[in-house]
Amino acid sequence: MNRIENRLNQNINQQEKSFVTYITAGLPDLETTKSLLKAQEEAGIDVIELGIPFSDPIADGPVIQEASFEAIKNGVTLKKIFQMMKGLREEGLSVAIVFMMYYNTVIHYGIKEFVKKCHEVGVDGLIIPDLPFEEQDELQQELGNSDETILIQLVSPISKERIPMILEHARGFVYCVSSMGVTGQSADFHKEVMDYLKTVKKHSKIPVMMGFGIREAKDVAPMKEIIDGAIVGSHFIKLMKSHNYDPAVAMDYVKTFKQELNS
Helix, strand or coil: CCHHHHHHHHHHHCCCCEEEEEEECCCCCHHHHHHHHHHHHHHCCCEEEEECCCCCCCCCCHHHHHHHHHHHHCCCCHHHHHHHHHHHHHCCCCCEEEEECCHHHHHHHCHHHHHHHHHHHCCCEEECCCCCHHHCHHHHHHHCCCCCCEECEEECCCCHHHHHHHHCCCCCCEEEECCCCCCCCCCCCCCCHHHHHHHHHHHCCCCEEEECCCCCHHHHHHHCCCCCEEEECHHHHHHHHHCCCCHHHHHHHHHHHHHHHCC
C-alpha cells in the first residue's frame, strides 16, 4: 500500500480527519523548504503537497502564481527539487509527499524518466490539474500498479456524471475542488457543495479530501460528517510569507488546525 493510503486509511480507522498542506518548492529557497517540510512532519501533518514551480499555473490564484514566479526567478528547477527530495528521504523524512504540478513539466522532463525519478527519490503521489482523465493513459501506464508513486484524481462541482468514471480506479485520495475558479479564494463555497460532496462520498472507495479556499478548520465544520479531511494551500503560503517562513509558525499552524479539525 502507498504511503498516502497507509496514513489516510489509518486515520479513518481511528476516526480521525486528515490534514494536507501545500507549499511551493523553493520559496524562498530550497533549504527553507526542507525546514518547513521537517517542521510539518514533526507537527503531525498527514500529507504535504509540494508545488513544482511553473510559468503558467492555470489552476492557481495570485498567491501561488506569485510563489511560482519567485521560485523560478530564484533558479528552482525540477531537477533541483528531485535532489532536495533525495536528500530529505536519506535524512529520514517519512511523511507522504505529493507533487502538485502541470503536465508540461512532466513532458519536458520525459514521462518515463520522470516516473523513474519519482520512484527513486520517494515521491508518493502526483496531482496534475491540467491533465484530464481521458488523457492520463500514457502517464498511468508508466506509473503502473506500483505503490511507489500514484496519480491523485480531482473532481469539481461540475463533474457530475463523470464522478463514477473518474473514481472507479482512483487511488490515494480524491481531491474535491470545493469552489469554482482558482485556488486562494475566500471560503465562499459552491452553493450546492454539500450535495456534491455527498455524491463524491457515495462513489468513492478512498478518502475524500476537500480543498480550495480553506483557511481555518471552522471553514469545513459543516462538511465534517462527509469529508475525510481538508487541504490548505494559498492561506498557508501567505502565513509563511508574513512570518518570514518560520518553521515554528508552520508547526503551530499544523498542530492547531489538526486539533480543531478533530475536536
